[in-house]
Amino acid sequence: MDDEEDVETIGEHLYSRIYPKHKDTAGKLTGMLLELPGPVLSQMLQDEAMLSAAVEKALRALQSQEPSKITCKDADVDDVSVSSDSLGEQLFELVDVYNTGHSQKITGMLLEQHKEAVLNLLSDPKLLEEQVNLAVKTLKEQHVEDTDVSDSSDADDTERLGEKLFSLVEEMDSLHANDITGMLLEMDPADLQQLLSDHTMLKVAVQKAQSALHA
Structure with missing residues (x-):
């Protein structure tokens, strides 16, 4: 119960800070940010710059979902090529929040999936967290194998x-x-x-x- 109350309190604080600048999307943005770990949320409420950056990321992720509903069915080539670049940047920023030390490598691994799957990651923080954890595990296993390779060259x-x-x-x-x-x-x-x-x-x-x- 305490956890639920904490989340509710943080949610109210976040909403009141986000609402003045983003009246139409304040509810959705707050919901997306609430998927982040508790310590990160607490830090955001104390750090205006960090909060602004997180809101911008969430806003971009939110906006990227709108055209996807249309383009998934009948996307033209230009849309796919343009959005793949911005998808990579958005995904990198979200992955970077987890401070794994392998943000670029993990983003590259996740971008190998279909575009629809990547869009799902941008809109579902829990799914993204699972994929990031899996990627970290895979990288650790690869690193163990890599240490046996000769490094003469x-x-x-x-x-x-x-x-x-x-x-x-x-x-x-x-x-x-x-x-x-x-x-x-x-x-x-x-x-x-x-x-x-x-x-x-x-x-x-x-x-x-x-x-x-x-x-």
Whole structure:
């Protein structure tokens, strides 16, 4: 009962904070945020910036559901190509909330599903949490196997990855390409391979690196 009362109280606080800016969708947005873990919600109520960011994420997820009802049946090619990019970014932001340390890799794994399945993840926080936990478990199992692989050619691989990465980063930010590539090269080789094969993930990673540089 205490838990239910806590959720109800937090829900009321959240609703009163969200309503002034989002009158039409305050109820839905509050419901979506209430699916997040309790400690995260408590922190949101104390941190205005964190709350605003979470509301924006929920709002984008909510908006992405509207066209999907039409486009799932008769989507044209342009809609699919445009939305796949934004789907990746929305999914990454939601996955990043769980602070697994593998947000990019997990997002890439989840994006391998059908578009409808990804849309379900964006609208169902419980399902997303289950999928994230499963992905973390899979990654841990893979990591154990990877430790047995010989690493004699690691230096060569890193150099080759660095060259490919630099050429892609240079197209996005030629001014800071060296710095950004250096930051990205600190990631696991498997993560780097994911970035090279997934333009959306690379774009998100570059944006995070740019933010870090400017900060």
